[in-house]
Amino acid sequence: MRSGNFLRMIHTASLTRPLLLALALLLAAATPALAAEDEVENPIRVLFVSKSAGFEHSAIKRTDGHPSHVDTVLAEVAADRGFEITSTKDAGLINAAQLTNFDVVMFYTTGDLTQRGGAGEGIFRGDGNPPMSADGVSDLIAWIEAGGGFVGFHPATDTFHGEGDEVTPYIAMIGGEFTHHGRQFPGIVRVADAGHPTMRSVEDGWKIMDEWYLYKNFAKDELHVLALLDPGEERSKQEVYDIAPYPIVWCRELGEGRIFHNAMGHREDVWDHEMFQAWVGDTIEWAAGEGEAAAAPNWGDVVP
Ligand SMILES: [Zn+2]
Numbered sequence: 001m002r003s004g005n006f007l008r009m010i011h012t013a014s015l016t017r018p019l020l021l022a023l024a025l026l027l028a029a030a031t032p033a034l035a036a037e038d039e040v041e042n043p044i045r046v047l048f049v050s051k052s053a054g055f056e057h058s059a060i061k062r063t064d065g066h067p068s069h070v071d072t073v074l075a076e077v078a079a080d081r082g083f084e085i086t087s088t089k090d091a092g093l094i095n096a097a098q099l100t101n102f103d104v105v106m107f108y109t110t111g112d113l114t115q116r117g118g119a120g121e122g123i124f125r126g127d128g129n130p131p132m133s134a135d136g137v138s139d140l141i142a143w144i145e146a147g148g149g150f151v152g153f154h155p156a157t158d159t160f161h162g163e164g165d166e167v168t169p170y171i172a173m174i175g176g177e178f179t180h181h182g183r184q185f186p187g188i189v190r191v192a193d194a195g196h197p198t199m200r201s202v203e204d205g206w207k208i209m210d211e212w213y214l215y216k217n218f219a220k221d222e223l224h225v226l227a228l229l230d231p232g233e234e235r236s237k238q239e240v241y242d243i244a245p246y247p248i249v250w251c252r253e254l255g256e257g258r259i260f261h262n263a264m265g266h267r268e269d270v271w272d273h274e275m276f277q278a279w280v281g282d283t284i285e286w287a288a289g290e291g292e293a294a295a296a297p298n299w300g301d302v303v304p
Helices: 017-035 069-081 136-145 154-158 169-174 232-236 268-272 274-287
Strands: 007-009 045-049 084-088 104-107 149-153 177-181 185-191 206-210 213-216 224-230 246-254 257-262
Touching (some): 045 069, 069 084, 069 268, 104 274, 136 149, 136 246, 149 154, 154 169, 154 213, 154 257, 169 257, 185 232, 206 268, 213 246, 257 274, 268 274
Parallel strands (some): 007 084, 045 084, 104 149, 149 257
Antiparallel strands (some): 185 206
8 A cells, every 4th residue: 555645735824833843753753664665655755845935826826725726736646656745835844954854846936935025015025935044055955966856847947046147056956047938828849858757748749828938047068958849830929939949848967866847837727737747747756766867968969
């Protein structure tokens, strides 16, 4: 029998620090019991962080304490694959001690996560959930270098921007920085490496409606590009997309760890798509170290 096929939601608003500590101790106590079991009973442990310090996407919004749309989809993927997913909006969980409890960290985040946000007006004010400490990013990067897996979806590149030309350590790690986007449109996903373990369920030429980010500060020498966005007919409709196909999905290695980014997932119906859910499952398994890394830099070979 599989264990841990559930989504553990941490309601940060109602949890005090001692309670969080107690929860962490309970988690730690449960781990040795799993260690001697076979792989099925030693599930991949995923920490899903969806704090918004800037714009809050509807796909990850929790209303009246109910799981967000993405929380619900991830719970289904976790049940299907035997993952154990902890979903949180408390960025303070990104610290050296807590990270030892996880195999994969997934971000669907915006803004400077060391800021609480939430005050004032406007769509970029943030959600007011607990922030990351000043050491959070360096702890995260050190954890990846030591063998952790990091997966960033959609606005993960709209997180920890630099000032002007500055490339922050987080942006250098994830490998690209969001700049802007136009209106949503059905983009064409061009698979650049169909043989990669994360790409087996993704159809080349998949046309799907989403919000398509544009980027700067690509880590071209580090990235293994897995898919490009072909704007297709949108070139004649929106000037910002009158461009050659460009990377939207990539991976890389960092020390002993693995990093994956997928630009997609603004829209709830992208997360509902069977192909996208299979892709998410394969991505988490790869990030946790299953299969070949197959992450040699390939920018010059696949990006026009
Ligand atoms: Zn978006």
